[in-house]
Amino acid sequence: xxFDVARIRGLFPALGDGWIHFDGSxxxxxxxxxxxxxxxxxxxxxxGPGGTFPASERAESIVAAARRAIAxxxxxxxEGVVLGPSATVLLDRLVDALSxxxxxxxxxxxxxxxxxxxxxxxxxxxxxxGGTVSWGxxxxxxxxxxxxxxxxxxxxxxxxxxxxxxxxxxxxxxxVATVVEIAKKAGAIVVVDATYAAxxxxxxxxxxxxxxxxxxxxxxxxxxxxxxxxxxxxxxxQIPSRALDPLATGAERLELGPHAYPLLAGxxxxxDYLAGLDDAAAGSRRERLLTSLGSAKSYHAGLxxxxxxxxxxxxxxxxxxxxxRRIPTLAFTVADRKAADVARHLSSRNVCAFADEGSTGVFAxxxxxxxxxxxxxxxxxxxxxxxxxxxxxxxxxxx
Numbered sequence: 001x002x003f004d005v006a007r008i009r010g011l012f013p014a015l016g017d018g019w020i021h022f023d024g025s026x027x028x029x030x031x032x033x034x035x036x037x038x039x040x041x042x043x044x045x046x047x048g049p050g051g052t053f054p055a056s057e058r059a060e061s062i063v064a065a066a067r068r069a070i071a072x073x074x075x076x077x078x079e080g081v082v083l084g085p086s087a088t089v090l091l092d093r094l095v096d097a098l099s100x101x102x103x104x105x106x107x108x109x110x111x112x113x114x115x116x117x118x119x120x121x122x123x124x125x126x127x128x129x130g131g132t133v134s135w136g137x138x139x140x141x142x143x144x145x146x147x148x149x150x151x152x153x154x155x156x157x158x159x160x161x162x163x164x165x166x167x168x169x170x171x172x173x174x175x176v177a178t179v180v181e182i183a184k185k186a187g188a189i190v191v192v193d194a195t196y197a198a199x200x201x202x203x204x205x206x207x208x209x210x211x212x213x214x215x216x217x218x219x220x221x222x223x224x225x226x227x228x229x230x231x232x233x234x235x236x237x238q239i240p241s242r243a244l245d246p247l248a249t250g251a252e253r254l255e256l257g258p259h260a261y262p263l264l265a266g267x268x269x270x271x272d273y274l275a276g277l278d279d280a281a282a283g284s285r286r287e288r289l290l291t292s293l294g295s296a297k298s299y300h301a302g303l304x305x306x307x308x309x310x311x312x313x314x315x316x317x318x319x320x321x322x323x324x325r326r327i328p329t330l331a332f333t334v335a336d337r338k339a340a341d342v343a344r345h346l347s348s349r350n351v352c353a354f355a356d357e358g359s360t361g362v363f364a365x366x367x368x369x370x371x372x373x374x375x376x377x378x379x380x381x382x383x384x385x386x387x388x389x390x391x392x393x394x395x396x397x398x399x
Contacts, residue, residue, distance in 0.1 A: 002280035003295040009382045011273070012221075020387045023352040024378025025168045025329065027218035028199065037269035038223060041262035048258055059261050066264040067251070069271040070227045072286045074194070074213055075204040080230035082251045083259060087195055087216035087226035092121040093254055094212065094228055097240045098189065099125035102159055109153045109161045109183070111136035112365040113145045115168055118193045118214070119361075122162055136163065136179075140366055143167070143321025145174035150182040158188045165213075166197035169362045169376060170321040171304075171329035173197065180209040195219050199274070199381070200300055200327045202293040205231045221381075222270030223263040228254065277381060300328035300379055303388060307377070310392045316399045320366065320374055328379035331356070331363070334398050339373030342398065346375070349394045353377055 009015055014029040021029060041062065047055035049063065067078040074081075084090040108122050112135055126133050134153045138145050145163070154161060161183040166173045176192055183190045192210040194203060199220035205213055213229045230236055233250060241253040248255075275285050277292035308330060311317050316335040334342045339355035346353050354376045358369030368374045377391070 002278050003299040004279060005384050012382055015382060018350060020351045020390055022377045023354060024380045025354060025376050028221040028380045030221050031273045033273055034222060034266045034269045038262045038266040041265035046261045062261045062264050063259055066267045069268045070229060073271050073289060074229040075206060076229045076231060077233055079250055080233035082228040082254045084226050084255060086224060087214050088117045090226045090228050091214055093242050095121040095125050097242050099129055100240045102129045102131055104130035105157055106131040106159045107134055107157045109134045109158055111145055111163050112138045113167050113172060113362055114164045116361050118162060118164060138365060142323055143170045143172045144323050147175040147178035150179050154182050154186045154188060158186050160189045162191045165192050165194040166327045167362060168196040168329060170331050171326035172323040173325040173327060176208060196327060200297055202290045205229060211235060217267050217270055220270060220274055223266040225263050225267050296381060303379060303383060304328040307388045314395060317395055331374040331376045333371055333374050339375050342375050346394055351391055351394055
């Protein structure tokens with residue numbers, strides 16, 4: 001492994017602002033090569049697809065390159081990659097299309113571990129068709145999502161199971177493969193939100209077994225572009241189309257209007273950046289991604305372990321959850337202080353972190369709102385030991 005965090009930090013001009021960025025849950029900072037790719041594409045003549053002139057061919061080439069790059073990241077086929085303005089928009093569009101054939105009494109299974117963006121579209125759809133929502137509950141002590149409960153949750157009327165690959169709030173990585181296996185026995189479609197896992201964990205859609213994976217390029221420092229990745233591209237032909245073009249086929253059936261071509265060029269550059277996290281990675285882009293993300297996973301596991309250990313040593317700080325498998329994200333509370341006040345204190349010391357009041361999502365399920373909310377910390381590829389130590393020092397001041 002050759003995960004050189006000092007080299008990686010040099011790829012991010014925004015780190016020169018003097019702040020420590022633990023705000024990864026809102027997306028990582030943008031590497032220079034991504035910003036350059038977007039600005040270069042904006043300067044080039046790019047038209048709509050379908051023409052026989054260079055500007056039109058350039059548009060088609062950018063879209064095709066973005067589909068290939070996302071497919072390499074997810075371990076899928078380019079034909080199964082749907083592109084759009086955000087993961088939230090695409091998921092809402094997918095749920096709307098799927099639910100068109102659902103009826104009264106049908107059911108979907110969601111989880112309390114998921115972010116609100118991965119819950120709301122399903123809940124709205126079931127209200128519209130008169131269906132029901134079943135919930136996978138989390139262990140309030142560990143923040144694990146026990147897979148065994150899905151044996152009882154999934155039934156003959158279950159149309160879809162939606163679950164996160166990793167929590168952007170508490171970092172838990174549930175046993176998605178087992179959930180998928182249970183759902184498949186009932187014939188339910190499985191949608192997995194890999195938004196927060198993708199920057200840190202090598203993805204393999206075939207091994208995961210999910211029908212659709214949801215991705216957001218902003219999570220790893222890419223532009224504001226989302227993607228749905230279908231394990232079987234043929235499934236796209238079975239879903240009611242949402243395209244304006246009645247003749248649209250394949251991925252275009254879930255795409256609306258023209259693409260933001262410069263941003264798609266940035267997506268390609270962002271995935272090339274991921275593939276180069278380990279400067280010793282070699283082979284195809286897919287092979288380099290597997291090596292680089294494997295190295296990133298190991299590096300961040302060590303950094304998260306250090307942060308977790310040091311926070312547990314502070315008597316006035318309580319770390320939420322203790323899942324065995326996780327991404328480098330955690331949440332904590334500080335005794336006798338509201339999360340918003342703690343976040344303001346961190347900000348006064350040039351540390352970026354978000355406060356969550358605990359009214360929705362996993363924190364609502366945990367009852368965190370009753371103690372003033374929680375502070376979320378999201379490590380990034382450029383996070384280092386100095387920054388972790390600085391966070392701990394600033395929190396010590398609150399004791």
